[in-house]
Amino acid sequence: MSFWTYMLHCRGGYLYVGHTDDLDRRIAQHQSGAIPGFTADHLPVELVWSEEFQTREDAKHAEKMLKGWSRTKKLALVRGDWDRISALAKAKGSPSTSSGWAESGIAVAPKPARPEPVEASPDQILQTASRRGLHFTLLPHPDTPPLAVTRIEAIVLGIDANWLKLRWIIAGGSSVIVPPLAGRGRADGLWQATCFELFVRMTGKGAYCEFNLSPSERWAAYDFADYRDGMVERPMPRDPGCVWRGSQGTRMFDANLPFVGLPSLPAAIALSAVIEETDGTKSYWALAHPPGKPDFHHPTCFAATLPAPQRP
Numbered sequence: 001m002s003f004w005t006y007m008l009h010c011r012g013g014y015l016y017v018g019h020t021d022d023l024d025r026r027i028a029q030h031q032s033g034a035i036p037g038f039t040a041d042h043l044p045v046e047l048v049w050s051e052e053f054q055t056r057e058d059a060k061h062a063e064k065m066l067k068g069w070s071r072t073k074k075l076a077l078v079r080g081d082w083d084r085i086s087a088l089a090k091a092k093g094s095p096s097t098s099s100g101w102a103e104s105g106i107a108v109a110p111k112p113a114r115p116e117p118v119e120a121s122p123d124q125i126l127q128t129a130s131r132r133g134l135h136f137t138l139l140p141h142p143d144t145p146p147l148a149v150t151r152i153e154a155i156v157l158g159i160d161a162n163w164l165k166l167r168w169i170i171a172g173g174s175s176v177i178v179p180p181l182a183g184r185g186r187a188d189g190l191w192q193a194t195c196f197e198l199f200v201r202m203t204g205k206g207a208y209c210e211f212n213l214s215p216s217e218r219w220a221a222y223d224f225a226d227y228r229d230g231m232v233e234r235p236m237p238r239d240p241g242c243v244w245r246g247s248q249g250t251r252m253f254d255a256n257l258p259f260v261g262l263p264s265l266p267a268a269i270a271l272s273a274v275i276e277e278t279d280g281t282k283s284y285w286a287l288a289h290p291p292g293k294p295d296f297h298h299p300t301c302f303a304a305t306l307p308a309p310q311r312p
Helices: 023-032 054-067 071-079 082-091 122-129
Strands: 001-009 012-018 045-053 134-142 152-159 163-171 195-201 208-213 217-225 243-245 250-258 267-276 282-286 305-306
Touching: 001 023, 001 054, 001 071, 001 134, 001 208, 012 023, 012 054, 045 054, 045 071, 045 243, 045 305, 071 082, 134 267, 134 305, 163 267, 195 250, 208 250
Parallel strands: none
Antiparallel strands: 001 012, 001 045, 134 152, 134 282, 152 163, 163 250, 195 208, 195 267, 208 217, 243 250, 267 282, 267 305
């Protein structure tokens, strides 16, 4: 029998650690709010890391150890950055963890999160993700080629009466510059750095809304009366949730948007991304590009449809 220690990213940017003997069932319980307490009070939650153990004692030991880690160290674990974990451990005078759970006495190799493996190859991740939701390939603007990023996929993971769940997968993303964590809240100008965007156009109208979502956990939402005209802040009943994760050559960005903050569905959508890389290169990715310079607001970019949520 297997046992699991796991970590969830919760509303407000909190990280929750637990253990279980049935990972899929336990995560489903957390996500539905069926387990009273912290996670039910901080929905939505997303699994960002898990590790399998042979005994419950080992899983509980790892849980206890992780609960004593700093947020920085936990985030390094989510990214699979064992060099960073080792450096942080040494800074505190504790044994190195570069070879796994050395400081806990549990000799196992580091493993990725489930159900979407953080350490998997881009093809493995895409094959898994494509079985869920609506799957789109973004194209880089020909005038702004990327440095090392080779592919970006955008996925609508699901939509219900509570949340619209989105994911961007970045292949060759080790050179991407990620804005530092700033906590959830509105912020303008997010598109000037690495940022992920959703545009939703009301059916039969020129009006549309724009959502900017940053790995820093900052976000923005705007309404437009027509093409780049009449911009005002769009009211949002709660903060969207944003999580950046991954390691090696593949990165993933997940975002949960509150359904009540969206316009009426179905609607035409544009999915896009601004990617800043280590040499200052910025590339602009979209479902389609109009002639001329990058312009995510252009009607050409609204090349997909977001369906209405299915009723239970």
